[in-house]
Amino acid sequence: MPDLIHRPALTKEPLVGERIRLAPMPEGTLLEVRGPQAELPALEAAADAAGLVIRTNGPDQWFAISGQPMLRLDLPDIFSVTDQSHGRVRIAMEGAAVDDVLAKGMAVDLFDFKIGAATTALIGHITTHIARLDRDRFELTVLRSFAESLWHDLETMSAEFLDR
């Protein structure tokens, strides 16, 4: 059998401006986890041991994420896990203007969106999971087939801040 070749869904060069930077993130491991909110500490401990980070995704729902591929998450039976590693793509967005850019296409009030917060919302017409990793840094997670379209929207939204 021939070797399978990994082809990323989003093959874009980073978009760079003084106050904004967009870049595709490595397609590693992305697991969708469902389970009772009360068991979150157990999930966090298991994810920590597996080298995955947890992002909240609505009530009783999380993503377990890493840039490393093929990570395994062992959880009690009360959780259900769906491997979305090849189903979703992450985009990193950072810079002083990141709030201004996102506000053009999304209705979440970023003033109240604290570091570590994450939610799912519409950016334009595309459902996107957004997580604030730092004051000026976001991680956007989108369905693989929408990644190019979202990138195009983000490029348009960032246009005024890009060096070109």
Place this chain on the structure above:
Amino acid sequence: MASLITCPHCGQRPKEEFAIKGAALARPAPDAPQGEWYDYVFLRTNPRGRYEEYWHHVSGCRRWLVVTRDTASHAVEDCRDAAERAPT
């Protein structure tokens, strides 16, 4: 149509993030007479004023919500998770 919905999980969001199923009615018993089921499936009151509907937060938390809104003024009176509310 009310344009901003305060989702109990996600906060204030635009209506474009939601899909509307329709009136939140009490489901008849499985062995209820056929007439009762016919009304439940097909008959709607279409009131002017207060109305309870099932909304799905498709582009958000993906939870089913019950939105109480006014069909005339578009004011949203209440919005809660469908799991927390027994149909009336």
